[in-house]
Amino acid sequence: MPDSPVQSNQQNNKYWVLVPAAGIGKRLGAKTPKQYLKLHNREVLAWTLQMLGDLDFLEKIVLVLHPDDHYFSANLAAEFPDILLVNGGEERQHSVAKGLEFLDSLANDNDWVLVHDAARPCLMPEDVIKLVNSLVNDEVGGILASRVKDTLKRSEISLPAEDSFSLCTNAGAEGSFSLFADAGAEGSLPAEGSLPAEGSLQAESSLKVATTLNRNEHWLAATPQLFRFRVLQDALTKAQKENFIVTDEAAAVEAMGLPVKIVEGRSDNIKITTSEDLALAEFLLKQLGKVNA
Known part of the structure; x- marks a missing residue:
């Protein structure tokens, strides 16, 4: 000790x-x-x-x-x-x-x-x-x-068609996902493979890379x-x-x-x-x- x-x-x-x-x-x-x-x-x-x-x-x-x-x-x-x-x-x-x-x-x-x-x-x-x-x-x-060891990406949502989705988010601007928030909220284990509660998307869609962030600053x-x-x-x-x-x-x-x-x-x-x-x-x-x- x-x-x-x-x-x-x-x-x-x-x-x-x-x-x-x-x-x-x-x-x-x-x-x-x-x-x-x-x-x-x-x-x-x-x-x-x-x-x-x-x-x-x-x-x-x-x-x-x-x-x-x-x-x-x-x-x-x-x-x-x-x-x-x-x-x-x-x-x-x-x-x-x-x-x-x-x-x-x-x-x-x-x-x-x-x-x-x-x-x-x-x-x-x-x-x-x-x-x-x-x-x-x-x-x-x-x-x-702790330091970020992997290459860090900010994501954006690519939507299949207008008016064909329901987006629920209280994250940052324009529905982007936060890739890390390690000290966050309480609760239970999410279903395997599910998206985070913040920024969940109820539609067919895909996440794409918006930009690469400088991991030395995060x-x-x-x-x-x-x-x-x-x-x-x-x-x-x-x-x-x-x-x-x-x-x-x-x-x-x-x-x-x-x-x-x-x-x-x-x-x-x-x-x-x-x-x-x-x-x-x-x-x-x-x-x-x-x-x-």
């Missing part, structure tokens, strides 16, 4: 953790939310909570659940008795805001809040400590991210994302007032015009989104020595 993170010389700020896990699959239609899928005979969420719980410098872990969540079992509650449970909201940002509201009476403005995806069970403690040490004297915060945003308590709360409050939907905490902070630092993390800190991800996570946990080979 790496050394404990250094503390600020100015204040003894605490580190609080929020794990948004309120996605129950209503948007993607799968039977079991991804955070409750079995990974080496344990829920994905259990692996995530265990990793976070092993970091003794963290003050408390707040787990944000859907009000109607019936997957969080008595066994999970018994395994993690010190975790604080809070009811979440409709979207990820609302769930995080609910968690921050719960912490409002416990955290100071300059305390740190570490937000981590429930479906990222392969996070290594070294990455968390690297993030903390990189930001210890920062006034805003930052994120873990990063795959991951979690944890670490921000000062008041900075993050103000950013999410502003986003909610303006009906601005964000898929990660950094986007809300960016919208405030504040600088968000990038801290390079491991590329195997994957988020389980597809069945392929689940199989890869099983392999990674073995390679990382978390389970017997």
